[in-house]
Amino acid sequence: MEMPSIYFERAVNQMAQLPGIGRKTAMRLVLHLLRRDREDVETLAASLSDLVANVRYCRVCHNICDDEECAICRSPRRDHSLVCVVENVQDVMAIEATQTYNGVYHVLGGIISPIDGIGPQDLEIDSLIERVRSGGVVEVIFALSPTMEGDTTCFYIFRKLADTAVKVTTIARGVAQNEQLHYTDELTLGRSIVDRRPFKS
Amino acid sequence: MEMPSIYFERAVNQMAQLPGIGRKTAMRLVLHLLRRDREDVETLAASLSDLVANVRYCRVCHNICDDEECAICRSPRRDHSLVCVVENVQDVMAIEATQTYNGVYHVLGGIISPIDGIGPQDLEIDSLIERVRSGGVVEVIFALSPTMEGDTTCFYIFRKLADTAVKVTTIARGVAQNEQLHYTDELTLGRSIVDRRPFKS
Numbered sequence: 001m002e003m004p005s006i007y008f009e010r011a012v013n014q015m016a017q018l019p020g021i022g023r024k025t026a027m028r029l030v031l032h033l034l035r036r037d038r039e040d041v042e043t044l045a046a047s048l049s050d051l052v053a054n055v056r057y058c059r060v061c062h063n064i065c066d067d068e069e070c071a072i073c074r075s076p077r078r079d080h081s082l083v084c085v086v087e088n089v090q091d092v093m094a095i096e097a098t099q100t101y102n103g104v105y106h107v108l109g110g111i112i113s114p115i116d117g118i119g120p121q122d123l124e125i126d127s128l129i130e131r132v133r134s135g136g137v138v139e140v141i142f143a144l145s146p147t148m149e150g151d152t153t154c155f156y157i158f159r160k161l162a163d164t165a166v167k168v169t170t171i172a173r174g175v176a177q178n179e180q181l182h183y184t185d186e187l188t189l190g191r192s193i194v195d196r197r198p199f200k201s
Numbered sequence: 202m203e204m205p206s207i208y209f210e211r212a213v214n215q216m217a218q219l220p221g222i223g224r225k226t227a228m229r230l231v232l233h234l235l236r237r238d239r240e241d242v243e244t245l246a247a248s249l250s251d252l253v254a255n256v257r258y259c260r261v262c263h264n265i266c267d268d269e270e271c272a273i274c275r276s277p278r279r280d281h282s283l284v285c286v287v288e289n290v291q292d293v294m295a296i297e298a299t300q301t302y303n304g305v306y307h308v309l310g311g312i313i314s315p316i317d318g319i320g321p322q323d324l325e326i327d328s329l330i331e332r333v334r335s336g337g338v339v340e341v342i343f344a345l346s347p348t349m350e351g352d353t354t355c356f357y358i359f360r361k362l363a364d365t366a367v368k369v370t371t372i373a374r375g376v377a378q379n380e381q382l383h384y385t386d387e388l389t390l391g392r393s394i395v396d397r398r399p400f401k402s
Binding site: 011014045088 | 207211245248253265267272289
């Protein structure tokens with residue numbers, strides 16, 4: 001489809017490179033921007049420039065932050081002996097939103113996935129091992145996706161930590177809260193029976 | 202959900218203002234941008250700034266363009282006596298993509314929709330009437346959506362053009378090409394029988 005303007009075309013091409021945004025959606029978004037005030041669009045453009053110019057990664061947990069260390073790692077009210085290992089920044093925010101966890105995090109930046117060419121060296125695994133070895137960490141909690149890649153990553157890290165005294169746990173898997181039992185997939189339901197636990201009233 | 206970085210938060214807030222993009226999607230897009238090369242993101246940001254700074258609207262047909270007049274209005278190979286009235290720029294591109302139309306366009310910039318507070322004065326209707334009155338236009342083709350708003354807009358313009366000699370037509374409505382007859386909605390099917398035309402083999 002021929003575009004009526006080179007600036008329009010460039011903006012559409014750029015937007016269409018975002019994940020999950022095809023050319024039709026990109027065109028719709030750009031036409032929307034043309035209807036907005038010019039300052040609004042400048043603010044959007046500036047926010048993206050500022051983002052890549054200023055966002056940093058916490059040197060301890062690799063969460064994104066604005067300083068050397070993130071607010072969670074700096075907080076004296078958090079339990080720094082408890083380290084929750086997550087795949088990405090979204091997972092940190094998801095767990096924080098539950099308001100049930102008072103420890104700190106370690107963001108791997110992905111999970112081991114040979115099919116996508118992601119090996120242990122591409123992730124923040126060495127820094128995690130080093131963090132545990134340097135002392136102060138009592139428990140490492142795996143909070144990775146319950147997929148083959150997640151399990152592989154857990155197993156890899158578990159083996160690397162074998163010669164340390166750290167306790168290694170993983171978040172509970174089972175039937176989701178408020179889920180209808182007969183809609184739960186077989187694997188989850190089967191495993192939830194095997195992993196049954198004492199009933200507490 | 203508390204954000205780990207102010208720059209991250211600002212970018213997410215900005216992206217979430219785009220139509221059809223919620224906060225979760227905005228977050229996913231911004232995290233994707235953080236994984237991209239910094240130059241890529243700068244290019245995206247610049248393309249949006251350039252867009253609002255440089256895109257203009259054709260003074261004849263109000264299509265977006267880079268100059269005073271768009272390439273279609275400037276072209277000597279197009280039939281300037283044939284004016285196709287469309288709602289927006291996407292419609293121009295959609296019709297151009299069919300490669301069946303050799304006339305020119307008039308982009309209204311919307312359709313009459315009292316429920317959205319859009320009246321005739323908000324659209325490029327006066328300029329269309331003036332364009333017809335100033336001569337040279339033999340036929341005006343309505344290519345608006347077959348909705349109540351589209352029909353209202355056609356009717357409004359038709360009345361405004363009543364005292365001119367211009368021929369007014371509208372694009373054909375009926376059963377879509379390759380559509381299964383029994384899946385066609387009743388209104389379309391019924392109208393396609395009323396509007397039946399001589400069979401040409």
